[in-house]
Amino acid sequence: MAHEAPWRTEPDFALAQSLFDTFQTIGFDGRGITRASYGEGEERAHNHVRSVAADLGLEVRTDWAMNLYVTLPGRDRSLPAVMTGSHLDSVPVGGNFDGAAGVVAGLSVLSGWVREGATPSRDVTLMAIRAEESAWFPVSYIGSKAAFGLLDAAALQARRTDTRRTLAEHIAEAGGNAEAFKKPGLDPKHIDCFVELHIEQGPTLIGKNAQVGIVTGICGSSRYRHAEVHGVWAHSGATPRAYRHDAVIGAARLVERLHREWLEIEADGGEMTLTFGVFQTDPTQADFSTIAGKVGLSIDVRSRFLELLSKMNARILDIVQQIAMDNDVEIKLGPHTGSTPAQMDDTILKDLMTLAKNSEISAIAMPSGAGHDSAIFANQGVPTAMLFVRNQNGSHNPDEAMDFADFKAGSRLLSQILANRSA
Incomplete structure (x- = not known):
């Protein structure tokens, strides 16, 4: 006799290991994982997930942006669906677990339920989300925004960093239809909740000796990806200091001044991060005996608080003017991009903490400094939660090292919360 409820059903961890192995083969670039x-x-x-889901007898569909939806039908299909999922793309030379762990966990949960004949009260859907990593296109959360009809025509003309072809062209090549960008594939009113499992991308869980993090909120961002400081190229020996327009000095002073602003904000109790991930002279002109006339850099500010992001951006604009004037250089910040912070659902957070305690899974509440597709769901009014799985060596690098035992703990917690929400 088929079980009606999946409360005690173990996720299919043999399938999970097989999926990780396949994704490793698909993405390996000789050093790490690259799934653009x-x-x-x-x-x-995506095709592999689709194939495995079909073999399990699960329903499969895609939207216009080729997000993939895998559904175990519930007894009452008119009820709002319980959802989980994450992304399958990676940064260049990244790791095999960032994003993929959430898809693997979701599919292993559904496979376990199918194996035991479990039937939820409502649809439970795994979403394999497209294009979460903005390393490829200068647009945040492409897949999840597309699902809710939030992408605009300008975003579809964004060009991928390596191919220089537009997002619309790439969507069409994948079998989608960018002309339907105003047609959402998801309606918030038809979603009961969204729970995303993801590896932690920092050292907090390692430092706290906890297997799982239960996320309280997700940072938004304020970014200048392609800022430039322009000076004048000149001979290093023949140009006295008074006559120099040194782009390196201007850029260095800009970095130092913004860093000082960060320290002052933290001293006042503000919570944010500031990163200059790109800082380079023009390799075609730079030379040890030449005063640099151009420096390219990026500015990445993140915070869970929108007011603080706005305040820091205003300070950046003021400081840029000051540095440019004081150092006889021109500073072009370029396009401003960003994302909105999101708060996770308090009720689901409390339920997850209780489930973790009852299951003797070591868990702590913590914020997410990185952005995730869950932010889009939360800001569309969907009750949303995130689970972090302990992971050594950070992410966005080939050395990601998630212990499978920790993945099992996170997946069991995911299974329990999805079961509770679909009871």
């Missing part, structure tokens, strides 16, 4: 957004690696990963 709307590239061959992401496409092959």
